[in-house]
């Protein structure tokens with residue numbers, strides 16, 4: 123029996139900061155659209171979050187189904203889809219992406235921006251991959267996009283607090299500062315991240331919202347084995363969003379696996 127996934131709770135607490143913090147990340151979108159053109163729709167957006175990837179796919183004309191377990195993230199995605207007038211092309215489903223069941227076959231399934239790292243145990247990683255393969259039509263493609271584990275970067279995670287971003291909240295006018303602190307647990311092959319959002323209120327007091335994520339440290343050869351065990355065929359490995367070939371010191375690890 124798989125344990126309940128603890129991660130959505132982490133995202134529930136900080137959903138309202140997600141777009142201001144990560145919304146400017148656009149580098150992955152051309153790669154996503156290139157794969158969508160190559161594979162055709164409909165597209166499955168796994169861990170759709172606030173719809174950062176769902177929206178550009180739908181704008182490009184693809185029918186999209188987004189699977190997301192955190193209600194607060196999904197509610198932002200729904201508002202954005204409605205506001206963009208794309209509701210006829212997008213279905214957003216609150217579900218655990220390790221074990222959902224849809225009677226549809228997809229051309230492309232994309233698990234973006236480290237979503238797969240929220241799975242730490244082999245049974246849940248395999249359950250998710252098997253589930254995703256069942257939802258692809260023959261020849262359809264699954265793309266998993268995660269951080270490439272570089273030893274230098276992991277070794278530098280010593281628990282010290284680092285400022286990640288600073289912005290002015292559009293609604294409240296408050297300055298918000300996002301801080302990260304990270305640790306590596308080699309025994310469990312995970313990095314633990316403490317994420318703090320500090321809002322500086324008009325009277326100078328600070329309101330802190332904290333959350334914690336545990337991300338699996340996923341190596342390429344390990345992912346290759348998992349994909350093979352889950353029944354996938356040929357895999358193309360990219361090292362960044364320009365879809366260049368993967369190398370040991372690449373910033374990203376993208377696996378494009380054929381069902």
Ligand SMILES: C[S@@+](CC[C@H](N)C(=O)[O-])C[C@H]1O[C@@H](n2cnc3c(N)ncnc32)[C@H](O)[C@@H]1O
Pocket residue numbers: 127129130133144168169170171172173174175189190191192195217218219220234235236237240
């Ligand atoms: C790093 S965010 C990425 C969101 C979005 N795809 C993006 O690129 O901006 C990962 C998302 O996966 C979701 N997630 C994590 N575990 C999940 C699970 N077991 N089932 C469904 N969604 C999950 C989280 O709630 C979160 O919204």
